[in-house]
Amino acid sequence: MSTSLTPDPTIQEQEQGQGQQEQQEQQQADAQQTRHPNEKERQLLDKLSNDPLDILTSLELIQYYESTDASLDKIRGVFQTLHETFPLLSFLWTIQLKMELARDEFATVESFLSMCLSSSSNLTGSSPTELASAPNNDLSLWLTYLDYVRRKNNIITGGQEARSIVIKAFELVLEKCANWEPQSSQFWLDYLLFLENWKPFNKWEEQQKIDMLRKLYKRMLVVPFDQLEKMWNKYTQWEQDVNSLTARKFIAELSPNYMKARSVFQEWSNLTRNLKRITPISLHTVNKNNVPSSPSSSTSSFSTDIEQLDIWLKWIEWEKQNKLELSEELLMDRLNYVYKQAIQYLIFNPEIWYRYSMFLKDPIQREYILNLSLRANPTSATLTFKLSECFESNNQIDETKKCFEGCVDHLLKKTHQLVQSQESEQTINDSKRKLTFVYCIYMNTMKRLSGLSAARSVFSKCRKLKKNLTHDIYIENAYMEFQNQNDYKTPCKVLELGLKYFQNDGIYILKYLDFLILLNKDSQIKTLFEISIDKIEDLNQLKLIFKKILNYESKFGNLNNLYQLEKRFLEKFPNENLIDIFTDRYQIQNENLIKKLELRYLYDDTKNLKHYDTGNQTNRYKRKFDTYISDENNHKNNIQIEDGGGNGPQNKQMRLNSQLIPQEVVDLLSILPKRQYFKNVLLDSKN
Incomplete structure (x- = not known):
């Protein structure tokens, strides 16, 4: 049976088709791979455009450039942007320096070291005094500096001169950083090994080596740092090896200070x-x-x-x-x-920056640190206000303006981004309120610095922003105008203008009413009340407006009007407690003294604390919910249940029972989650 060596045409066509398909797939993959890097770069750049403070994304961009063998200029450009924004973030300098050292870019490394550690252009010969004002002070950065010095000064080829330069570098790091760093064991070990690896050529050098090692041990073992006990054991063994006759003397001299350092380090570790x-x-x-x-x-x-x-x-x-x-x-x-x-x-x-700036006694250094802080925190009101105070104290009006303008520009941009990305209403409102707050302080500062005209100029800018600001700017401007001119016409015009934009905002109406009550404008008070009650949709806000007018009518009106107003109130809020309505009418200075002095079982301390900061100072970071609504309504009640009007026997029994329960237990129960959240029975009270 003969076999043909001629290939089967069908198989050949299939193989050719398969080869073409593989070639097409490879071309598509190559094309996709070509497009993908640009896509990845674009995504990272878009993220940075939306959030220039995103350090991780910047470093991911550098990683991407590294993986694609992009030009050094691109990588250095990203690093430069990071350093301009975060000049005190030492690990960014460390990462870049190590990358440059890996490429043997020694001239570039020295230039960067000068930027981050000193104003001196020659670090290898810099004295401690030249580096006294080094902006960065971090052990990892200093260890990178040591790596650079040791590579530039080879002991084998450079001999004693190179060794001397390296020792000076070690001493510099010891004085500037290692002495203060509790986690500096790597530095001390490197310094010890460097001296131990020294091969003396004569007895004089041998004795010099021993003296230098003993001096280093004496300095090291009085510093509280990790691995201190291990280094102490190493030292005692070394003294025994050098001279067993003198070992006890040297060890005994150093022991008290070592014990103190060990105790201090243990205390720090626990803290x-x-x-x-x-x-x-x-x-x-x-x-x-x-x-x-x-x-x-x-x-x-x-x-x-x-x-x-x-x-x-x-x-x-x-x-x-x-x-x-x-x-x-x-x-x-x-x-x-x-x-x-x-x-x-x-x-x-912002708080750590503020505290650091206040720690610095030199006004120039304080201003310098505050300027750096705003690069990393451009929307911080705390840091903006503090820096503006520095400028204001020196009567630097233009610098003060720039300080505020920079903050409001960043806040406005942030607000627009939140709106475009459709963030939650609460998040957007918080951003608007912060922007408004900064504008309020900006306006008051310019009044203090340059007079009413400058303050009005700031307010005119605010009027153009409209939907980006809250009502607070109108309230603040009205009070500023009133305090500085003692004239009610301009403030009333300002508040009337604000009413165009915030007629449905019950909090604005409340503050507007407060101002009119201060001026004793009875007709305007009643007019504002009547035109507002049908526009306010938030029932809690509407309730507060009614209560304010009830209190006003009780003090300055007549009883018939009061009863009519009270009737309207109960028609809108039929479930309100009558005793609460009655006692609230007789508040003086925002305090319900009927409940406090007579009906004590109804009194709620927290309702009357809104004008004072009485938070628990032992817990500095306990969140304080300080809104107008919650302040007025937080009495809503541990001792009241919803039973129609709240005046029945069941409610009375609740009040009596509440007196039998310690307040601490009530507080605990109020913050515990409901039983519905627990599907499994963890503790059966019947067993």
Whole structure:
């Protein structure tokens, strides 16, 4: 049986078709791969356009450029933007320096080191005094500096001169950073190993090496840092190896200070047990867990940041106790270091920046730090107001204006972004209220600095924004006009103008009524009330308006009008408690003294605290809900149930029972979740 060597045409066609298909798929894959990098870059750039403070996205962009072998100019451009925004964020400098060192770009490295550590152009020969005002002070950054110095000064080829330069560099890092850093064991070990690896050529050099090692041990073992006990054991063994006859003497001399340092470190460890101090040391270790998240980032955690802030502040207060008994100058250096470390991890927290600025006594340094703080927190009212005070104290009017204008520009941009991205109404309103608040302070500041005309100029800008601001700017401007001219006509015109935009806002009506009551404008008060009650849709706000007019009529009107008004109120709110309505009418200075002095079982302290800050100071970060509505309504009642008018026997029994329950138990029960949330029975009360 013969076999043909001629290929089967059908099979050949199939193979050709398959080959063409594979070729097409490969071309499509190549085309997709060509398009994909641009798409990835565009996505990252879009994210940065929406949130320029997103550090993680910037680093992801650098990672992308690295993976695609993009030009160094692109990578350096992203880093430059980061450094301009976050000049005190040391790990960004560390990452870039390590990338440049990996490419042997020594000239570039020295230039960058000069930017982040010193104003000096030659770091290898810089003295400690030249670096005294170094803006960055972080051990990882200093270790990168040491790496650079050691690579530039090879001991094998450079001999004693190179060794001397490296030792000076180690001493510089020791004085500027390692002395203050509780987690500095890596530095001390590197310094020890460097000296131990020295191969002396004669007895004089051998003795010099011993003296230098002993000096280093004496300085190291009085510093509270991690691995201190391990280093102590290493030291005692070293002394025994050098000279067993003198070992006991040297060890005994150092022992008391070592014991003190060990005790201080243990105390610090207990104090900062939950402190998170993790930053990326290279581009490949960057992730969302070790990079600060911008306030608008989805990975940002308010509760975690507050917890960390609390620990940092405790550390700072602990340092002020001066456990190491340092001189005033050294204590200030140590505190300065801790503040800068706190900023590394809380760079988006305005409070730590504010506290650091107030720690600095030099006005120029304070202004410098506040300027840096606003680069990272451009929408911060706290930092804007503090920096504006610095400018105002020096009568720098133009700088004060720029300070406020920068903040309101960023807030306005943020508000527009929130609206476009269709964020929640609460989030958008919070942004509008903050923008309005900054404008109010801006207006008052310009009045103080340049007079009423300058303040009115600010207000005219606000009028153009309309929907981007809340009613507060009209209320604030009205009171400012009234206080400065003692004339009610202009303030009333301002409030009437605001009524065009906020006629459905019950809180605005309440504040408008307060102002008219202050002026004793009876007819205008009643007119405003009558035109508003049918426009206010929020029943809680409407109830507050009625109560305010009831109180006003009780004090300044007549009883018949009061009864008529009360009747209208009960028609709209038939379930209101009569005793509450009656006693509220007789409030004086916003306090219900009938309940406080006579019907004490009905009295609620929290209702009368809105004018005072009586929060628990031991818990600094307890959230205070300070809105007008909740202040007026929070009495709504631990001791009242919904039973029609609230006047029946069941309600009376509730009041009597409430007196038998300790207030602490009532408070606890009020915050416990409802039983419906628990599907499984964890504890059966019947067993």
